[in-house]
Amino acid sequence: MEDANLSVGYVAKRTGVKVSTLHFYEQKGLIRSWRNQGNQRRYKRDVLRRISVIKAAQRLGISLQSIHQTFLGMPNERTPDKKDWAQLSQRWQQQLDQQINSLTKLRDSLDGCIGCGCLSMQSCPIYNPEDALEIEGPGPVILDRKC
Amino acid sequence: MEDANLSVGYVAKRTGVKVSTLHFYEQKGLIRSWRNQGNQRRYKRDVLRRISVIKAAQRLGISLQSIHQTFLGMPNERTPDKKDWAQLSQRWQQQLDQQINSLTKLRDSLDGCIGCGCLSMQSCPIYNPEDALEIEGPGPVILDRKC
DNA sequence: GCTTTACCTCAAGTTAAGATGAGGTTTTAT
DNA sequence: ATAAAACCTCATCTTAACTTGAGGTAAAGC
Numbered sequence A, B: 001m002e003d004a005n006l007s008v009g010y011v012a013k014r015t016g017v018k019v020s021t022l023h024f025y026e027q028k029g030l031i032r033s034w035r036n037q038g039n040q041r042r043y044k045r046d047v048l049r050r051i052s053v054i055k056a057a058q059r060l061g062i063s064l065q066s067i068h069q070t071f072l073g074m075p076n077e078r079t080p081d082k083k084d085w086a087q088l089s090q091r092w093q094q095q096l097d098q099q100i101n102s103l104t105k106l107r108d109s110l111d112g113c114i115g116c117g118c119l120s121m122q123s124c125p126i127y128n129p130e131d132a133l134e135i136e137g138p139g140p141v142i143l144d145r146k147c
Numbered sequence C: 001g002c003t004t005t006a007c008c009t010c011a012a013g014t015t016a017a018g019a020t021g022a023g024g025t026t027t028t029a030t
Numbered sequence D: 001a002t003a004a005a006a007c008c009t010c011a012t013c014t015t016a017a018c019t020t021g022a023g024g025t026a027a028a029g030c
Helices: A008-015 A019-027 A046-059 A064-072 A082-116 B008-015 B019-027 B046-059 B064-072 B082-116
Strands: A041-043 B041-043
Touching: A008 A019, A008 A041, A008 A046, A019 A046, A046 A064, A046 A082, A082 B082, B008 B019, B008 B041, B008 B046, B019 B046, B046 B064, B046 B082
Parallel strands: none
Antiparallel strands: none
C-alpha cells in the first residue's frame, strides 16, 4: 500500500463507492489510473479527494458531465491542492446560491400561482423563473383568463 | 371545440407538451380521457390545469411517481377546485422549504469543507446533511486527518 | 370525393448514472 | 504450491421520463 499506488478495491472501500463505479468514472474521464504489470489499476492518492468532490457535487444536483467540465479547468499534471479545490467550491457555491434563489422565488409564488387560477405558461413564475426562460416560437397559450 | 371535449392535439398545443407525453401521462395514471366514436381521446378542461401542475411540480424536482401519489389524495370524480390545488401547493411549499434549507446548509459548509482537507464521509456536512444520513455498517473511512 | 392532417397502437430507442454477471487472469495468503 | 480473494473486460440490465417510428384509421378541408 504505497503512498501513490492505491488499488481499486482500496479506493472503493475508502470512498464508499463500488468498484464498478470507479471503472465507470474512469471511462467518463473523471478519474485516472495507470496499470501495473498484471494490468490492474493503480491510483494516486488524490483520487480519493477527487471522488469525494464528485460525490459532493452530485449532492448539489450537478451532473457528472458538468463536473467533468469543471475538472477540465484544473491542473492537469500537478496534483490539485487546497487552492484548486477551494476555487471549485466557490464556483459551486455560486451555483447553489442561484438554485436557492430560484427555489425561494418559486416557493413564494407557488401558492398564489396555483391558487389564482391562471398558471399561465407565459407569465406564471412557476413556469418561467427568469433563469429558465425558453423562448421558442409562438409557444403555449395562457390556460385560463382568471388572472 | 366544446368546453369539456378537448382533443389531444389541442391540449398539447395549449400546454406545450407533446402528444406522446400526454399518452405517456395517461398511461402513468396522471391524467384521464375518454374516447369518441373514432377511438380518439377527449379531455375535460381541467386536464389543462392538471398538466400545468405536473410541470410545475417537476420544476420543483418532484418525480412523476410522487406527483401521482399526491394526485391520489384529490377528489376523484369531482373536478378539483381552487381549494384542492391550493392544498397541493401547500404541501409542495413545505417540501421546497426543506430543500432550500438543505441547500443553504450545504452552501454554507461547502467552502470550509472542500477547503479544509477532510471531506470525511463520516463527519462532512456535504456528505451528511442531517436529512440524508445513511447508517450502514462500518461505512467508509475518513479520507484525511487534517480536520 | 379526395387529400391532407390528426389520431391510434405498439415496439423500440434515448440519456444518466451506474449495477450485475460471465468467463478468465493476478495477487495474496497459507 | 495451491486455493481464495481481488482484478480484468465486455455485455447486458435498471429506472425515469420521454421520444421516435412504423403501419394503419378517422376527421376536416376544399
